[in-house]
Amino acid sequence: MKMHNFNSGPSILPDEVMEQAAAAIHDFNGIGLSILEIGHRTSWFGDVMTEARSLVKELMNIGNEHEVLFLHGGASTQFMQVPMNLLDSNETAAYVDNGIWGTKAVKEAKLFGNAIVVSSTKDRNHSYIAKDFSIPADAKYLHFTTNNTVEGTEWHHIPETNVPLVADMSSDIFSRPFDYSKFALIYAGAQKNMGAAGVNIVVVRKDILGIKRAIPAIMDYRNHIEAGSLLNTPPVFAVYVALLTMRWIKKEGGLVEMGKRAKERADLFYNTLNALPAFRPLVVEEDRSFMNATFTTAKPEMEDVFLGLCKQNGMVGVKGHRSVGGLRVSMYNALPLSSVQAITDLMKDFSEKHA
Amino acid sequence: MKMHNFNSGPSILPDEVMEQAAAAIHDFNGIGLSILEIGHRTSWFGDVMTEARSLVKELMNIGNEHEVLFLHGGASTQFMQVPMNLLDSNETAAYVDNGIWGTKAVKEAKLFGNAIVVSSTKDRNHSYIAKDFSIPADAKYLHFTTNNTVEGTEWHHIPETNVPLVADMSSDIFSRPFDYSKFALIYAGAQKNMGAAGVNIVVVRKDILGIKRAIPAIMDYRNHIEAGSLLNTPPVFAVYVALLTMRWIKKEGGLVEMGKRAKERADLFYNTLNALPAFRPLVVEEDRSFMNATFTTAKPEMEDVFLGLCKQNGMVGVKGHRSVGGLRVSMYNALPLSSVQAITDLMKDFSEKHA
CATH class of the missing domain: 3.90.1150.10 (Aspartate Aminotransferase, domain 1)
Structure with missing residues (x-):
């Protein structure tokens, strides 16, 4: 029977991505070794990481003021990692709460600084997006979820504000043309439009980094930027599947x-x-x-x-x-x-x- | 040409594990869907996680006082996560520094409490293991690296102490019979003996948990225990490859x-x-x-x-x-x-x- 896959994530991937991923497990690029057994510091994998980072920039049409990282984990990791890197304990961040993931994001941010909810749609079970709200002028950033996977709402326009925008795009990244350069930070777990579970993509504008807090080495975006996403062993196979998926997106138009x-x-x-x-x-x-x-x-x-x-x-x-x-x-x-x-x-x- | 794979990790996996992993990308267990596109809350993946957690216990011969978790990341994540969960800011933890990974582990622990090095082999480039050292009686735990991947040393016997043992076993887990029940916490990145990069195994004795510090939700072992390693989307494919590898280990003896x-x-x-x-x-x-x-x-x-x-x-x-x-x-x-x-x-x- 032909299956129709409406899973919310992990979810359907292009057939040719599956075929290429399976082939690379047998033999990666004809080198006689599997993608699962090559070192992450080999030129074989170095080329994968370089192309993957470059394709993100190409698809998003962003320049060198942004850096692209592939990190372990999913959006839940970023709920913590974003404020750890951006929000000092005496600073304020504005959060939009349009659903279960936004609620979780603000809860984690409160561990690091003054995270306030500037807009909540809880009054009507998150069945809409409230677009009018005010943001404190001193807010370090405005965090919102571009697409609410659970509730089924989506921001069809980017909010207008002078405050740096931080977006969880886990469930609609690469689904539409967007002015991605407007964002200070974008993150997304890969397991919807971008590949298999187990890797996060983070796109960050370098000038918003530089917090004084002591950050665990593995959580500090600056360390990952310096190491070209090879600070530690990355999730090799998940990065490769993301690369294959991005190649497919590019090829399709x-x-x-x-x-x-x-x-x-x-x-x-x-x-x-x-x-x-x-x-x-x-x-x-x-x-x-x-x-x-x-x-x-x-x-x-x-x-x-x-x-x-x-x-x-x-x-x-x-x-x-x-x-x-x-x-x-x-x-x-x-x-x-x-x-x-x-x-x-x-x-x-x-x-x-x-x- | 027949390749001989001496990679330090990611590294060689059994041929039949590769074959089974590639087959599951085409069609997982004959369900008509790929392992890469099934939801992590389906019974299909639930069965994978349950068997994987159970096989860890069986191979290690440990009982219900320990819990098994599969978490995102590698050992570098655990360098932070272990002290975050076990070491309060006024407590002391003892660290053995036998090489590059032990050095990194103690550096991260210092962000959370009083982490002290009780034994260092830096004087001779970590070319040996110093087995005689004293541990403060009030130490919350003793952390050591059972096998030093970079320097080529290995603990052939478990250190004798009354202090709870915490071990980074990333590069020798499942390589030998061991009294695993003696450990309060074991962690290992999977990409040596246990599978592909992108997943950590953590085995923790429940009675050492219960710190008062506020821990980000995604970092708190207790949340993962309660959720059966399904707190967030786990690295599905990496967990499956770990399961296949453990089945192979069991089958081989x-x-x-x-x-x-x-x-x-x-x-x-x-x-x-x-x-x-x-x-x-x-x-x-x-x-x-x-x-x-x-x-x-x-x-x-x-x-x-x-x-x-x-x-x-x-x-x-x-x-x-x-x-x-x-x-x-x-x-x-x-x-x-x-x-x-x-x-x-x-x-x-x-x-x-x-x-």
């Missing part, structure tokens, strides 16, 4: 093409959702995520029936996050439009039978 | 068999080294590592000649660590005796021609 495909998938999905009485969207129309669509069945008791149908039809990952329930369809870069077509067809059938 | 093979490799290598005038060992006989043999050519100018011969014969990873120079042959669990035979044959030829 870069972020312009990714943005076009994301819109096609989202239009098909949400137009169908809007038209069907058996389903209810969870998010207000203008803030709906192009990556993660959250919704419910109109009758709560029908949710399991629909999930059963998904399973029968090889559609995985449709159950909502355990913290919010309901249903969720994730539509990352590698998801073909045909998978969205398949689930919207199923939704139509279901609606006709059960509405 | 467990740690008794691994210890037997390690001794056979080390005996062959060191007996050859002792007999050849063209080479010089770097470490005193009784403390030589079974995992990493460090040595030099008798005439310094011959080192590059020997490295050139290694390269011609498909032998990779023989150059010593950049911080100490010289030569190094790493002989981890997956290295066949035939590879040691090949390089000792080459050394004999070389010695006859150039001694």
